Amino acid sequence: MSQNNNNTTTPAVQNKLNAAEAKTHCSLISSSIAASLGIFFLNIAVILFSCRLVHAFLRRLGQHRLVSDFSIGLLIGNSSLLRSTIEEYVIASFANIGTLGFCLYLFVLGLEMDPNSIRRWSGPANKIAYAGIISTVAVAVVSYTLVNHTAPQLGMNHNYGIICAIAVGLSSTSSPIITRLITELKMNKSEIGRLAVRAGIANDMLCTFLLCAGVALHPLFSADKRGIRAGSRGLLNAFIIAIQAVFITKIINPFLILKLNDRNPDRKPIRSLDMAALCIVSVFLCFSSILYGFRPSFNSFFVGLCLPRDGRLSNILISRCNFILTTIMLPIYIVFVCLSSNYKPLIWPHIESDTVFILVIVGSIGAVGKLTGTVAYSIHHGVQWPEAVALGLLLNIKGHFHIFCAHKAAMAGIIDANTMTVMGLVAVGTVIPMPLVVGFLRRRMAAREMRSPMGLQWCETGREVKIVVGLHGPEDVPMAVNVMEAMRVQGGGGGGLVAIVVEMVQMTDKAAASMVHGEGLETVTVTDEGIVDMREQIGFALEAYGQESGDGVTVRRFLAVSAFDDMHQDICSAARESMAALVVLPFHCRQRVDGEMDSGHPGHRIINQKVLQGSPCSVGILVNRSLGRGPVSSFSVAGSNNICAVFIGGGDDREALAYATRMARHPGVRLTVLRFVEAAAAVKAKPWGPGRRILPSTGRRELEQSADEEFFAGFYDRYVAGGKGVGYIEKQVRSGEDTMAALKGVEAHYQLFVLGSGKDRLSSLTAGMSEWAEFPELGPVGDVMASSDFSVSASVMVIQQHRVARRYNVIDEDFLPY
Incomplete structure (x- = not known):
């Protein structure tokens, strides 16, 4: 009896035991979740720190952040020891972060672009972009057709829909990367740099639009046995996207976004509720495509295109999203892609010839196609062929979006894993040599400046x-x-x-x-x-x-x-x-x-x-x-502005006369050239006219006089004797006092005087004028004309010609060929 009492537990005791067991189980689950979250955040911290550390080194070489992120991904993905430190659930979380990140990436990409520029065919940047796209698509279609017929064992057999999609991807340019490279390498103010950025943006916008539209319409062209149902889904996608664009541009923009921007002008704090409202509306529009079965990542690009680019809230949203993308989401996604890919066939000693051959073919198709169209139209536009080739290489830059498309296509079974690996390497391979291309352009500019x-x-x-x-x-x-x-x-x-x-x-x-x-x-x-x-x-x-x-x-x-x-x-x-x-x-x-x-x-x-x-x-x-x-x-054309160009002699006066010549072509300008000559030389015949001769001389002063006579003679023949309406007055003077007296006498007749600085001029016509100069940087004549004693109504433009001797560090200008 006592034994039974010892083995039997009362209900109260059993409840206590169950409660203790449940509490222990919950604590184990909580500790497991805490450990999993700790491992998850530790992996993220190590990856982000490694990417930042490598980028700090590669940035000195002019490399983009994509190269450092891809390097870390290759290191982790192909090292068994490092790969074993990342759990499978962490890799699955990286995939979700990457998908969300590319929704944000494409949204910002569309928000930064102006869709109206697609319709503007005028302009060299757009035409260069379109020429590169057309040539790349043509070369890709022809090349893939030949490869499929001549080497079917390479595994590149695709239908023409997939080939066209790959061709558009190869013809696309990563405008964020090219803009960042041009800016960081200090080419953003040069003409070739601005042309590359504008052409890259036009190229990226059109190609991204075509790829996103192709994904939306893909069921329409890939209808198999389900035929009508699959085709209707593609038409439904296109119809809803069109309705969404009209809804955003006609209702959301004027009645919400513009009002939010007006409520937050510059120099005032941003209203948190307005910023939250913009974010909520943007997220809802991007992810609303889930309701009808379209990927929100590609729909985000259309939403970004429809929302207004201008406005304080839009600019702040772009800057904040770009910060999140570059520091967290894009590095994690690139590492995830490398973990999901097999790069061993391209790493010694596991090199496979077929994979290398495909890599060479894909890379060559993109480079040859882009260079063909870009170089052809750039040369037609007037760009020299070395700059045209460099421009073609810049526009061949691929980026994150190309890796994202290749990975999604591989996950959907459209392309195989080998092709995805090749596309990733091609994307990174187009970025690595770009600092050398930009450096080549800078050297060309410096050499041209020297020449x-x-x-x-x-x-x-x-x-x-x-x-x-x-x-x-x-x-x-x-x-x-x-x-x-x-x-x-x-x-x-x-x-x-x-x-x-x-x-x-x-x-x-x-x-x-x-x-x-x-x-x-x-x-x-x-x-x-x-x-x-x-x-x-x-x-x-x-x-x-x-x-x-x-x-x-x-x-x-x-x-x-x-x-x-x-x-x-x-x-x-x-x-x-x-x-x-x-x-x-x-x-x-x-x-x-x-x-x-x-x-x-x-x-x-x-x-x-x-x-x-x-x-x-x-x-x-x-x-x-x-x-x-x-x-x-x-x-204005109706008005008449009297301008006087003063010519005494020297390189500065020749430059001033060239400036006045440019102004003389304006219909609202009446130009008169006032030339001063020494009275002792006035008895000689005028050197400008038929049969004039310029005698050879050896001294620097004689060379300057010879250049003055030749330049002025050409001007006189074309604009004065040629009947272009340019007046000419010659004054014979003996000293600087006579020169200033002559200028003072005509001061009331002109609104603007154009003259050369003439600081280095040795002439009796300006002798004694620089002894009491208040502003020596204007030269002897300009200093006097800038004073209040000369005029109260006539403006003065004093021009100094570019000193070629200073560029070559010439000590004695007598040894500098003129």
Whole structure:
């Protein structure tokens, strides 16, 4: 009886035992989940740290982050020891993170693009992009057909739908990677760099659109036994996407997104509820495609294209998404792809010849196809063939999206694992040599700068002219607009004008604290309220000029935030990278209301002096008295602006005459050339006319005089004797006093005087004028004309020709061939 009592437990005791057992089981489950989460986050931390560490080293070599992420993935995926440290559930979580990451990637990619640019066929960038796509698709289709018939054992047999998809993928360009490379390697201000970025964006947008549309319509073309049902699904996808685009553009954008942007203007804190509302709406639109069976990753691209690119909320959303992608999601996904792929057939000693052969074929098809169309049209556009080849290689860059498409196609059974491995290697292989290509372009630019002097005198007639215009604030915009308008050639003849407007802002503690580093061509922005207001006023004025009479003028704006001692480096860099022929800067002294010139800003004078010393091209300093009182140009066809070009002699005066010649083609300009000659030489016959001869001479002064006579004779024959409406006056003077008296006598007849600096000129016509110079950087004549005693209404443009001798560090210019 006692034994039975010992073996029998009461219900209360049993409940306590069950509760203890359940508690122990829950604690074991909790500890297991905690351990699993710990391992999961530890793996992520190690992968991200390794990718960042490798990128810190490879970045010094100019490599993109994709190369470092792929290197870490190869190391982990092909090392048995490292691979064993990652659990299977961690790899499955990486797959989910990658899928979500590419929804975000394609959404941001579409949001950064302008879909209207697809319809604009004009422009070299779009045409170069389209030529590369067409040639790559054609080469890919022909090559794959030949390979399938001649070497079927390679396992590349696909239907033409898959071949076309692969061809479009090979013709696509990764615009985020090419933009980042061009920006980090400091090619974003050069013409070839900007052309590559624009062509890459147009190429990427069109190819990504075709691939996403192909995925949506894939059931329509792959209908098998289910025929009608599968085809109707493709039509349903296309129909719903079209309805979604109309819904976003006609309802969401005007009634929600635009109102949210208006509620969050610049210089005010972002409203958290508005930002959350934008994120919720974007997520709902992207993932709504799950309801009708379309992949949300590809649908995200269409949603991004439909949402507005402009607006403060959109810009902040893009920057935040890009930060999350580059630091967390994309590195994890690349590592996951490498873990899912088998790269041993391409690694010694497991190399398989068939895999290597496929790799060579796929890589060659993409490179040959892209180079064929890009180089052909680039040369037709006027790009030299070395730059055209380099441009084709830049546009052959592949990226994350290509790896994502290859992996998804392999998971869906459309392509085999071998082809996926090859596509991943091809994508990374196109990125690795790109720093060498960009370095080649930089060396070509430097060599071209050394070979050819940069100035208006050497610009060919009918070719595009580039100038750099510096602004200190909105008050300088009328000056800049009049300079651009006067150099614009109307009617489409004589080449276009590209004006690079550099807005100069002094670096202060407040400006430095408001600087935001971003991506793209405009890598730095400033959020300071005063600077933002200044830029808005300048932008409105330039837009008003462009809408009214800006045909033939392309305006590019750059913001330079530096100390006054270093500001000249930004201006010279902009002129060098854009291959500009002239830099125009405002004079540091300004005219007061009473007509007198003030003492000026010493920092602005330092900028002008240093630019004159180190500029890679000619420099013009404009003393503005009455040249433009409003934001719109005063140079018009109906009006008449009298301009006087002063010619005494020397390289600076020849450059000033070349500048005046450009202005003389404007129908609103009436040019008169005032030439000063020594009275003792006036009895001689004029050298400009039929049968003129230029006698050979040996001294530097004689060479300068010979160059003056030849240049002026060509100008006289073409514009004065040729009946182009250019006036000519010759003054015989004996000293500097006579020269200034003659200029003072005609001062009231002209709104603008154009003359050369002539600081190095040795002439009796300017003798004694530089002894009491207040502004020696303007030269002897320019110094006197910039003073208040000369005029209260006539502006003065003083031009210094690019010094070729300074470039070669010539000690004695007598040994420099002219």
